Amino acid sequence: MTPSPYANLQDLITARYSDASEVTVTDASCDLPHAMLSRGSCRTFLDRPVSQDVLNVLCAAALASPTKSDLQQRDIILLQSAKLRGKLAKLVSSQTWVADAPMIAVFCGNNRRQRLLHAWHDVPFANDHLDAFFNAVGDAAIALGAFVTAAEAVGLGCCPISAVRNEAHAVSELLNLPKHVFPFAGLAIGYPKEPAKIAKRLPLSVTCHVDQYSEDGLQDAVETYDTARRKIQPYTTQRLSDAFGLKNDYGWSDDKVRQYSQQERADFGAYIRAQCFKLD
Template identity: 50%
Template sequence: MAKAGNWTAVKAALTRRFGAAAERLTDAVAGEPPALWQALASRGSVRAFRDPPPTAEELHMIAALALAAPTKSDLQQRDIVLVTEPDQRDALAALVSEQAWTAGAPAFAVICANHRRQRLIHELRGREFVNDHLDAFFNASVDAGIVLAAFVLAAEAYGFGVCPISAIRNRAQEASDLLGLPDHVFPVAALAVGRPAEEPEISLRLPLNATIHDGRFDDTGQRQAITAYDARRAAEQPYARQRRARELGEAEPYTWSEDKARQYNLPERADFGAFIRAKGFKLD
C-alpha cells in the first residue's frame, strides 16, 4: 500500500499553483491521496545547494530508477551522463553561465537522446535501417524527456533538489564535445542535482481550464486565461528583473506573457538543426 498524503496539503499546494479553481479537484476524488500527489503538487526547482554533495552511489541509484520509466516500443533510446568530477562539472557550468547559480551545483545529470544504439542493433543483426527520417529524432527525444521527468521524481523522492537546464542546447556542440557524445547522441537537458539549501518555491502556473481539454482541444479562452494569469503572477510572484530591459525598455506591469514574448523575440539555437543534422539525423 502506497504511503498516503494529506488532502489539505494537496489542496493548498494546487490552489497556490493554479488558482482558486483548483480547490474543487480535491473534493471530487475519493480516498486518501498518495504521498506522491502531495509531493508533485508542492514541488519546485532548487537552485541553491548545501553539503555534502551526492555520492556516486546515490546518483547511480537515481539514474537506474529514472531508466525504469516507459520507453517507446522498448527501444530504450536514452542515456544519462553523470557529471561530478570538479573540472568537468565546472566546464559544464561555464557552458550555461548565463544562469549564474549553476556554478554552485554539486553535480549534473545530462539526459541524452541516443539513436546510436538502434543503428548498432541493425548492424549486429544485419538488417537495413529504413526509417531514417524525422521520427527517429523525435522518438529518441521523447524517450529522453520521459527519463528527465522520472529522474526529477526519483531525486526529489530521496530528498534531493533538482533544476532542469535546457540552456545546455544553446551550446550543444561544446556540450557534446565535453561529454564525448558520438553521432546520433545529443543532450536534451541537464539537471543540477544536490541537497537543497532552502525550501523550493511553488511556481504559479496557468489556470487548469487553459491547459486541460476534455475530448477535443479548445483554446477559445486563451487570451482571457493569459490575461488573468499575468495579473496573478505580477501580483503574487513578480519577476526579480525584466528581460532585455536595456533594448526593449521597462514594462509596467512586467507580466509572464511579456517575459515569454521577450524571450522568443531574440534568436536562440538557430544552429541546433545544423548540429542535429551533423550528428547524422535526417529531419525530413
C-alpha cells in the first residue's frame, strides 16, 4: 500500500479540521491519537482472511470498553459462515461492497441478560421503559467504536453498516436474536487495499463546546465547511438528483438534507416494540 501522506499529528488534525490549533504534544503518548486521526472508512479489501486469533483479541478489546453501570449490555456476532455473510449482504443490497468483506460482525444491544438475572434471582425488573433500550444502544455503540479503534491499530480496515437496521426483522431472524436483543450496526472488517482517505469534519468550534452548548456562527461555519470540503472531497454523485436537480456547488449539507428528506427506517420503532421494549 502507498504510505499515508500525513507525517505527523499536526498534519492529520489540520487535514480534518479547518480551525485546528497548533499541536505541541509530540511524544509517544500520541501514537494512538495519531492512528485514530488517520482513520477512514474502508470499503475495498484484500483477498486475505482475518484470523480467528486476531478476531478474538479484537472482541476482547471491544468488550473491555466502558459499559453503563457494568451492565455489559452488548454482544458481537461474528459471521464466520460465508453463506450467512452473503445473506446479510443481500439485506443491505444498496451497499454492494459488503459482500466482498472478508469478515462481517454485527454489534447488538442486549437487555435480555439483565432481565434473565432478575428472573433467576426472583426480583422484579423495575425499569421497563425507554432507558432500558437506550442503555443497551449506548453499550453497543461504545463496543463498536472500541472494536474499530483496536482493529485499525493492528492494520485492519473497517466500515460500519447501519443499513442492518433497514431490515431489522430479517436480520433478527437471520441471527436468531431473541426478545430484548437487537442489531445496532454491522461492521465490515478486512485488510485494506489502499490507505484510508481522511474525511474532513465540521470545525471543532461548532462541535466541541466549553461550559455550555452554543450555536453561535453555526450556519456560516457549515457554509465554509461545505466550500472547503467540496474542494478536496467533491461528491461524485448527487443524491436524489431527479427530485432536487443538479447543483454546481453541491456540498455536505446538501447531501445530508437530501438524505433525510426521505424516510429511513420508519418501522424501526415498531420493530423495537416487537422485541418487547417499552419506549415510554
